[in-house]
Amino acid sequence: LSELTPNEAVLLVDARGRRHLVRLRPGGSFHSHSGIVEHDRLIGRPDGVVVRSTGGARYVALRPTLAEFVLEMPRGAQIIYPKDLGAILMLADVYPGARVFEAGVGSGALSLAMLRAGAEVVGYELRPEFAAVATANVAAMGLEQRYRVEGRDAYLGIEERSLDRVVLDLPEPWRMVSHAEQALRAGGVLVAYLPTINQTAELRQALSVSSFGLAETVEVLERHWHVEGRSVRPDHRMVAHTGFLTSARLLEKER
Ligand SMILES: C[S@@+](CC[C@H](N)C(=O)[O-])C[C@H]1O[C@@H](n2cnc3c(N)ncnc32)[C@H](O)[C@@H]1O
Numbered sequence: 001l002s003e004l005t006p007n008e009a010v011l012l013v014d015a016r017g018r019r020h021l022v023r024l025r026p027g028g029s030f031h032s033h034s035g036i037v038e039h040d041r042l043i044g045r046p047d048g049v050v051v052r053s054t055g056g057a058r059y060v061a062l063r064p065t066l067a068e069f070v071l072e073m074p075r076g077a078q079i080i081y082p083k084d085l086g087a088i089l090m091l092a093d094v095y096p097g098a099r100v101f102e103a104g105v106g107s108g109a110l111s112l113a114m115l116r117a118g119a120e121v122v123g124y125e126l127r128p129e130f131a132a133v134a135t136a137n138v139a140a141m142g143l144e145q146r147y148r149v150e151g152r153d154a155y156l157g158i159e160e161r162s163l164d165r166v167v168l169d170l171p172e173p174w175r176m177v178s179h180a181e182q183a184l185r186a187g188g189v190l191v192a193y194l195p196t197i198n199q200t201a202e203l204r205q206a207l208s209v210s211s212f213g214l215a216e217t218v219e220v221l222e223r224h225w226h227v228e229g230r231s232v233r234p235d236h237r238m239v240a241h242t243g244f245l246t247s248a249r250l251l252e253k254e255r
Pocket residue numbers: 077078079080103104105106107108109110111124125126127130152153154155169170171
């Protein structure tokens with residue numbers, strides 16, 4: 001669908017590239033220091049339409065990509081950034097119909113990426129206020145049909161069985177290794193995102209004495225470039241560190 005519709009999330013990008021995420025509502029309006037944009041001037045118009053506010057400021061209205069939505073959406077907990085989300089989809093080999101367990105759910109950025117890739121996601125999240133943020137973010141992208149979040153402590157166990165994937169973003173994933181052994185089908189994949197290498201080493205140790213094999217750890221470095229006329233060079237600043245990604249496969253126990 002190329003026209004913007006009521007209730008969808010739309011990104012308004014101003015002349016300086018600043019982004020504002022708005023949910024389109026009939027009769028609604030977006031207010032900024034440079035005046036007002038009525039939502040009714042966007043509803044029914046093509047994705048990418050250019051409008052002016054009552055104060056004359058120029059805005060491009062775009063349906064956000066998943067990466068844009070994740071960066072602008074409301075947050076409870078810190079999110080996983082798009083560069084890592086893309087890598088996690090490959091490492092966890094998330095496919096349409098895959099049954100994925102996720103913990104903790106946080107703001108739902110990782111949930112959104114996996115749902116978009118076609119997975120069925122069951123998430124455990126300790127904090128109800130974060131679970132509510134994640135659920136609302138997933139609904140704003142229209143992906144709630146294949147999503148369920150439970151307010152539970154994942155360290156106490158995973159109730160689901162025959163899962164295809166277990167994807168973790170919580171502080172002590174080594175406490176999840178035996179739970180994942182129970183809950184995953186043979187050949188299933190576990191992926192964990194961790195901010196520090198000490199935590200990663202502790203996870204790798206736990207995996208090394210488990211039924212998981214083929215363990216790997218990677219980090220993703222992304223360098224943006226400044227491209228303007230004859231000045232073409234890497235940006236001066238870059239995000240030097242986000243997290244380490246560890247993956248492993250559940251193998252059959254040797255008899
Ligand atoms: C960094 S956030 C996850 C962010 C999420 N991956 C995203 O991209 O939006 C970590 C979450 O794990 C939750 N958490 C921590 N320990 C947990 C546990 N034992 N069981 C369930 N959730 C837990 C926290 O409440 C927090 O919301």
